[in-house]
Amino acid sequence: MGRPGQQLLNWTDLTIGQLVHFFTGAGWKKATVLSRTDHSAKVLFTQGNNERHISITDQRNIRTKDDTNGTNDEQDGGSNADGRHQEPLDLGL
Numbered sequence: 001m002g003r004p005g006q007q008l009l010n011w012t013d014l015t016i017g018q019l020v021h022f023f024t025g026a027g028w029k030k031a032t033v034l035s036r037t038d039h040s041a042k043v044l045f046t047q048g049n050n051e052r053h054i055s056i057t058d059q060r061n062i063r064t065k066d067d068t069n070g071t072n073d074e075q076d077g078g079s080n081a082d083g084r085h086q087e088p089l090d091l092g093l
Contacts, residue, residue, distance in 0.1 A: 004028050005063035013064070014041055022054070023061040 004021045014020070018033045022043055031043035031054075040057040056062045 003063060005065050008059045008062050008064060011036055011038055011041060011059070014062075019065050021063045021065070022056055028063075 008014070014033050014036045016033055016035060020031055020033055020041075020043060021028045022031050022045070023029075029045050031045035034042045034044050034053060036042070040055050041062060042053055042055050043062070044051060044053045046052075
């Protein structure tokens, strides 16, 4: 399986609440952007029944979604293949 989504060209391309893919040693996971700086982003993801957050500092390890409605993220048995779906996080801002 290839890399999901679109390459991130600049950290400022991310917006808070945006759905993204990030790379772990076990493959690509879906997450929601919590915050970003000029050199990193903090994302929220689900691991089992727990919500976790992680800081990402390498742009090669984070990718934006293919499109805003998420129609292209189930290719090749992606993490949506089992019926789970992660909605954007509403921060109430």
